[in-house]
Amino acid sequence: MAVKIRLARHGAKKRPYYRVVVADGRMPRDGRYIDLVGRYNPLTNPKTIDIDIERVDEWVAKGAQPSNAVAHLIDIVKNGTPAPEKKRKPSKKAAAKAAAAAEESAE
Structure with missing residues (x-):
């Protein structure tokens, strides 16, 4: 029996919440x-x-294998460093709106 430590998804549609389970x-x-x-x-x-x-x-001492995602979360918890935030590129619509607002404020 291969025991894994992995994420179980819960929460609503497009609102994920995970449990770390064995x-x-x-x-x-x-x-x-x-x-x-x-x-x-x-x-x-x-x-x-x-x-x-x-x-x-x-569980790891008993032979459980953490998934890649869980291994990353465990490293974050052990090191105490937060996960790096990804830079999000604004959508074309949002970029156009921001450009129009900047142009309007320049006038």
Whole structure:
């Protein structure tokens, strides 16, 4: 039985909220899990990462494999550094609106 530490998605459409769970690798993403070891909310500013590192270390010692995303979150929690914010490019409509506002204020 391959045990994985991974994210289980919850929340509404386009409003994701994740639980960090220990689950059998054969179970579906949001299906039955063995243990809940943390939570992750990417929508708050700054992102909320609440992981019980002691329980994660216990599961890793037993042979559980963290997914890439969970491994990254664990590194962030252990190092204490927040996740870098991605620079967002404004949409064409927003850029045109900002340009029009800048042109109007220049006059």
